[in-house]
Amino acid sequence: MHPFELIRATDVPQALQKAANGSPAQSVRFVAGGTTLIDLMKLDVERPRQVIDINGLPLNKIELLPDGGLKVGALVRNSDFAHHPNVVRDYAVLSQALLAGASAQLRNMATTGGNLLQRTRCVYFRDTSLPCNKREPGSGCPAIKGFNRTLAILGTSEHCIATNPSDMNVALTALEATIHLQGPKGERSVPINQFFLLPGDTPHRETVIEPGELITFVTLPPPMDGSRSVYLKLRDRASYEFALSSAAVVANVSGGKINRARVALGGVGTKPWRSFEAEKALEGQSATEDQFRSAAEAALQGARPQSMNGFKVELAKRCLVRALKLAAKTA
Amino acid sequence: MPKPDEKPASEDQLHSDGHSRRAFLLRLGAAGMAATAKPLSGFARSAEPKTEQSSGQSNLPGLIPVTLRVNGQEHRIRIDPRTTLLDCLRETLHLTGSKKGCDHGQCGACTVHINGRRINSCLTFAAMHQNEEITTIEGIGQPGHLHPMQAAFVQHDGYQCGYCTSGQIMSAVALLKEPCGPDDADVKELMSGNICRCGAYPNILAAIKEVRGHMNGGTKNASI
Numbered sequence: 001m002h003p004f005e006l007i008r009a010t011d012v013p014q015a016l017q018k019a020a021n022g023s024p025a026q027s028v029r030f031v032a033g034g035t036t037l038i039d040l041m042k043l044d045v046e047r048p049r050q051v052i053d054i055n056g057l058p059l060n061k062i063e064l065l066p067d068g069g070l071k072v073g074a075l076v077r078n079s080d081f082a083h084h085p086n087v088v089r090d091y092a093v094l095s096q097a098l099l100a101g102a103s104a105q106l107r108n109m110a111t112t113g114g115n116l117l118q119r120t121r122c123v124y125f126r127d128t129s130l131p132c133n134k135r136e137p138g139s140g141c142p143a144i145k146g147f148n149r150t151l152a153i154l155g156t157s158e159h160c161i162a163t164n165p166s167d168m169n170v171a172l173t174a175l176e177a178t179i180h181l182q183g184p185k186g187e188r189s190v191p192i193n194q195f196f197l198l199p200g201d202t203p204h205r206e207t208v209i210e211p212g213e214l215i216t217f218v219t220l221p222p223p224m225d226g227s228r229s230v231y232l233k234l235r236d237r238a239s240y241e242f243a244l245s246s247a248a249v250v251a252n253v254s255g256g257k258i259n260r261a262r263v264a265l266g267g268v269g270t271k272p273w274r275s276f277e278a279e280k281a282l283e284g285q286s287a288t289e290d291q292f293r294s295a296a297e298a299a300l301q302g303a304r305p306q307s308m309n310g311f312k313v314e315l316a317k318r319c320l321v322r323a324l325k326l327a328a329k330t331a
Numbered sequence: 332m333p334k335p336d337e338k339p340a341s342e343d344q345l346h347s348d349g350h351s352r353r354a355f356l357l358r359l360g361a362a363g364m365a366a367t368a369k370p371l372s373g374f375a376r377s378a379e380p381k382t383e384q385s386s387g388q389s390n391l392p393g394l395i396p397v398t399l400r401v402n403g404q405e406h407r408i409r410i411d412p413r414t415t416l417l418d419c420l421r422e423t424l425h426l427t428g429s430k431k432g433c434d435h436g437q438c439g440a441c442t443v444h445i446n447g448r449r450i451n452s453c454l455t456f457a458a459m460h461q462n463e464e465i466t467t468i469e470g471i472g473q474p475g476h477l478h479p480m481q482a483a484f485v486q487h488d489g490y491q492c493g494y495c496t497s498g499q500i501m502s503a504v505a506l507l508k509e510p511c512g513p514d515d516a517d518v519k520e521l522m523s524g525n526i527c528r529c530g531a532y533p534n535i536l537a538a539i540k541e542v543r544g545h546m547n548g549g550t551k552n553a554s555i
Contacts, residue, residue: 103524239523
């Protein structure tokens, strides 16, 4: 591991100031749970010169908002987030997604802000002896013609097919969460669907976060009226594994009709994959398996499978159909 | 089957001549140098804060002063900021019960408690844990005073090679205070962060079930 300076911050302005003092700005990292950053520092994928420990910042609370939504601090640990009574009651998809991720130990460490910035598990990204456009722009993407079984089929480019590995992000996308940032230029709020960037020809840029900016909290809108929500995750083993395909569904179904639906897919996209196509195919329609299948076909219409991950197209469709059946209580 | 109050053989276990295997190996490694290893230094307990000198490198530039509270004992040390909590526990404080398996948060052998909650000590820097209560397997119980979970692991033979055992036990002890359903599947799910390559899972499950059963009024004793 490359040497670095470990700096402690106790409030947000201090953390931002210390980040602004870092030189160059690209070599500064905030550390919270450390479960991604320290892992990647050991692999030399991350080589920060300054690491700012933000665990002392007062961002570890979940508060109820006047409009009925939730305000979740960036330092709330995944385990606390998953078990918070309001989350369990009003945002089941999120609680389920958080508990489907990692292990109990890692969930006690990993934070809301850190999970949003979780890096891909693409083996080429994690191995510094191999080229990777995400790690070293312009060096090439051996995954496209290499071992790509677990990689993305949606949102890919000729430069990168790395999957966003998070479960939490998929649920937050279906819930239409907003990410709140503070940085040298002040505060701003970004809807989650605009927070993550497609790889395009800049796969090293994964989010809209600028150097020196800090995620301070995430807000959730009030729960959808009369809705049920489900997170379904399919993987190579029953627990403690990343998704091959997952689906987050929030739906209001009454009298056999789908009034409103929000759909996001995980394990198949280069970012947490909101499927407006599936939602359009569902809303106003009957809650039948045929209709769910039509929505799944629409969601995967743009899929571009690689040599080893073609199975994900059908897997993702079946995953979404099953999740919709569970949410509509027809399963 | 060993009796529940017996500790499984470990690298730290005192042999009848008062020496441990680790102490022997440490001495062997130090034999060619002027330094002499201090056997069992990590186990000496006193109320006074301890200043560790063991590595012989405590005045190197780049080291930072850190105070850690481990198993109720305060340690004032100087470490490289890169030192993970696991490496600090093992190499600086000589608390070698926590094991290094994958060193990437994938196996759970390094599991310790921070303020009563289990974490992977390999994926965090020691210097990030000042003013916190760190508990390792050594702080959970000792020979003659085993934690009920340690005793249950002995009774149910919840290990083979033993390398993952301290992490398994630290996870299992933490699990007792976590939201966990009543079924075997619930326990298995919450123990999935601890890998046992010998495959002692059924016996590990039996040990945890027994302790949970006792906690719930002794009505759910596990069968092996």
